[in-house]
Amino acid sequence: MNDTFTSNEIHGGTSTEVLKRSFLDNLSYRQAKFPAVATTYDHYMALAYTVRDRIMQHWLQSASTYYEQSVRSLCYLSAEFLLGPHLGNNLVNLGMESETRQAMLELGLDLDRLLAEEEEPGLGNGGLGRLAACYLDSLASLQIPAIGYGIRYEFGIFDQELKDGWQVERTDKWLRYGNPWEVARPEITFTVGFGGSVREQVDSAGNYQVEWVPDRHVMGMAYDTLIGGYGVPTANLLRLWQAQASESFDFQLFNVGDYQGAVLEKIASENISKVLYPNDEALQGKVLRLQQQYFFTSCALQDMIRIYLQRSSQLGNLHEKFTVQLNDTHPAIGVAELMRLLIDQHAMPWELAWEITRRTFAYTNHTLLPEALERWSVELLGRLLPRHLQIILEINRRHLEGVRKRYPGDEERASRLSLIEEQGSRAVRMAHLACVGSYSINGVAELHSRLLRDEVLRDFHDLTPEKFHNVTNGVTPRRFMLLANPRLSALITHAIGDGWIRDLDQLHRLEPLADDAAFRAEWRVVKRAVKEDLAEKVQQRTGISVDPESLFDVQVKRFHEYKRQHLNLLHILSLYFQIKDNPAADVTPRTFLFAGKAAPGYQMAKLIIKLINSVGEVVNGDSDVNGRLRVAFFPDFNVKNGQWIYPAADLSEQISTAGKEASGTGNMKLSMNGALTIGTLDGANIEIRDHVGPENFFCFGMTVEEVASLQAAGYDPGSLVRDNADLSRIMHRLSDGTFSRGDTELFRPLVENLQYHDPFFVLADFSSYVERQREVSAAFQDREVWTQKSILNVARMGHFSSDRSIRDYCREIWQIDAIQPNGFNSKFKP
Incomplete structure (x- = not known):
């Protein structure tokens, strides 16, 4: 091997x-x-560091350029970043997958086996966190200066196991072997206060001054993950904060034998970044959730001010250097925190x-559900963040003065x-705080944005x-097509070139090929291969054998009644x-595949998971079938x-109650991979249907207006049961x-909820x-017609690239331009 x-x-x-040597x-x-x-695992770690070195070169040049030019940058604040495994995605973005595969082969190693070794960072719950990850990919790929800010949860979203058909939550120990993709930054640490009191005084010059004296301090230490563009x-930065005690060890308590007391502050402080989304049904969970939100938001804002003051001594133009996107209301406390820092x-x-x-x-805004619009009790906020409550009340006083001037006498408004x-009990409406304290408010699909404006x-x-x-x-098409479905990506690239990977609108060039019998045959070969791959995975994970020739009917998403997995079950x-x-009926063979997690405290959602597995037990074992x-329920x-799942789906189930889903992104991933959609006119389904064509989309169910009319008229679900x-x-x-081994009580709560309430119009x-x-x-x-529709679905999905979303944000909201790094040493040229 060359040593020079x-x-x-x-x-x-x-x-x-070079890759072998590195x-x-x-x-x-x-x-x-x-x-x-x-x-x-050693081989995986060595390869991960090898790949990270290449991204590091891009990051150093990007960061240097941002610093030298003092560019306007985006700061994306999100409580969740559901990143997915890094190694495969970085190989794709760096354009070095084939060279790496060959290098590993020459060293006697299998790249696919190394890819399988990687622990997934479970730093998100579902669509919100995955969207944030897609946006980071697109921001870097479009060369938009950006920093993502969040929490380095020690334990991520739980690992899901099934025990007798029930969801069981297991600790997600994603960090137990370390994380080669992050860089610890112990020199970037900020103090975050909680509790205490507020002191008000007038100084000798007559200036009114306020001092918050917290009774507890927590340190936030930065960990950086580099996000390379395609x-x-x-390369841009994802900066996650880990909570640490300001004083980890009380030596005096230890000396007198209070060994537990000596580390209590360390335990209490580190709890803040211990686990993603504590169960907040109990008061302690609510306190911890608010602590998490304030903790990472405060660290992020302090970090922005630190960066800004490297090049300027005055903060008067902070908004020209940074624009801060609040990903839902979780970081909305930042409005009050930035005011506190400045004042x-x-x-x-x-x-x-x-x-x-x-x-x-x-x-x-990411939700239309009233229960998801965060509210914090005034009592809790005042106890935990007394200075912030003062600031929020003053913001509100001034805000309502303006409202009353605009609408005199309209106290209801x-x-x-x-x-x-x-x-x-009095509560702070966090969505209202975000609205008042922001220059822009956006929804995430045309219907969702209209309902925000109108309702x-x-x-x-x-x-x-x-x-x-x-x-x-x-x-992002890089992860969800190029990485997840390399066979289909290769077929598309062979047909139309590789420009679609950076410009997804180029997929429209596939449209004429939908009428080409030979191309349709190649398309079916690819679909059959990925279905065989998934069938093997389903057999391994569930013990259920499925026929790749059957229609793969897929519903994969977080479990919630409004997403209506139980409607799928009724069918x-x-x-x-x-x-x-x-028994001789002509029934199109189908494999119904479910996957998703229910929140640990959401009993109805967990009961639906149990029902899926119980129905599967009966149906799969019935000789008449x-x-x-x-x-099959694919766990975790x-x-x-x-x-594995998105490329293999034939039918995508997007069946939420109209007016409940803000957008959805699983619907996009499935359609991009050639699945046809059965769906309601909800969220982004409407726009997907408009783009792929109504003839290539199976639309059903009530509209938003029809749902509202039925509810207003007095909905009686029991009458539907009696009449059908x-x-x-x-x-x-x-x-x-029948589906509960003779237990007549097991599914009673679900049945009675549907018959007597049916809040989501199942x-x-x-x-x-x-x-x-x-x-x-x-x-x-x-199959010929189905394949034609599948090709047209892919060909017309260019609008749903996260690259387009980021361009829209840059043009309409952020006013940020792309920046080329200076002085780089890379295979990529401007």
Whole structure:
């Protein structure tokens, strides 16, 4: 092996020989192993460090350019970043997958086995965190200066296991072997206060001063993960904060034998970044959740001020250097925190501080569900963050003065617009704080944005209509096509070139090929191969064998009643009883695949998971069915497992109640990989249908307006059960123990909720859903037509790239331009 490589080559080169040398160096000097004793995990770590070195070169040049040019930058604040495994994605973005595979092969190693070794950082719950990760990918790929800020949770979203069909949560120990992708920054540490009191005084010059004296301090230490762009010499930063005690060990207590007391402060402080989303049903969980939100937001804002003051001594133009996107209301406390930092720490007058604050923040709303619009009790906020409550009350006082001038005598409107909810126990409305303290408010799909303007935030839209925007979500094609579905990506690239990877609109060039019989045959070969891969994974993970020739009917997403996994189940039971009535019935063979996690405290969602597994137990074992229907629950859904599922789906279930899903992104990932959608006119489904064509989308169910009309008229779900023999039998069999081993009580809460309440109109949409599913079955039997529709779905999904979303944000909201790094040494040229 050549021993004359330069340092730049060792850390930045991508030839097979250089990669082998760099890998062996990292195995020796990072892992302290020689090849004869190295484990597969050692090999993974050595390769991860090898790849990270290449991204590090891009980061150093990018950061240097940002610093020298003092560029306007985005700071993306999110409580979640569901990143997925890094190694494969970075190989794709660096364009070095084939060279790396060859290097590993020459060293006697299998790249796919090393990829499988990686622990996924479970730093998100679902769509919100995955969207943030897609946006980081696109920001770097479009060369937009950006920093993502969040929490370095020691334990991420739980690992899901199934025990007798029930979800069981296991600790997600993603950091137990270390994380080669992060760089610890102990020199970047900030103090965050909690509790205590506020002192007010007038100084000798007559200036009013406020001092917050917390009774507890926590340190936030930065950990940086480099996010490389695709095909460009740019890398941005994800900076996550870990909580540490200001004093980790009380030596005096230890000396007198109080060994537990000596480390109590360390334990209490580190709890803040211990686990993603504590169960907040109890008061302690609510306190910890608020502590988490304030902790990472304060650290982020202090870090921005630190960076700004490297080049300027005055903070008056902070909003020109940074724009801060609030990813939902979790970081909304940042409005009050930036005011505190500017007024209390930097002696800025209120009017100037408020001008800077409201020109710094932009707010993305992600929900229409009232229970998801965060409210913190005034009592809790005042106890935990007394100075922030003062500031929020003053913001509200000034805000309501303006409202009353605009709408004199309209106290009802003033009450609705207030940051404080006065009914019942007083609470701070965090969405209202974000609206008042931001220069922009956006929804994440056209329908969602319209409902925000017309309903959820109507009063704010009336007050400041110029603030409101729509930016429809998108997903990155690099991870969810190029990495997850290399066979399909290769077929597309062979047909139209590789320009689509950076410009997804180029997929429209596939449209003429939908009429080409030879291309359709190649498309089916690819689909069959990925379905065989998934069938093997399902067999390994569940013990259930599924037929790759069957229609793969997929619903993979977080479990919630509004997402209506139980509507899908009702259709399965309808088909099942159709076969029981006539075992010779002509039923299109289907594999129903579910995946997703229920929040640990959400009992109804967990009961639906149990029902899926119980139905599967009966249906899969019934000789009358004879394999024509298969029901499988794929456990522990995450990005890694999603990359197996998205490419193999034939039918994408996007069946939420109209008006409940803000956007959805799983719908985009599935359609990009050639699945046809059955869905309601909800969230981004509407725009997907518009783009792929109504003839290539199975639409069913009530519209938002029809849902509202039915609710206003007095919805009686029980009458639908009485009038529909199919539904009546299904409900009876769910109650009589058929699917619960004779236990007539197990599914009673679910059945009674549907029959007497049905808050998400499952039964109201049942007949429409079943009818459209009949059309799905008929369409799938004509494989040529189905394949044509599949190709057209992919060809028309260019709009749903996260690159387009980021361009929309840059143009309409952030006013940020792309920056080329200077002086780089990279295979990528501007």
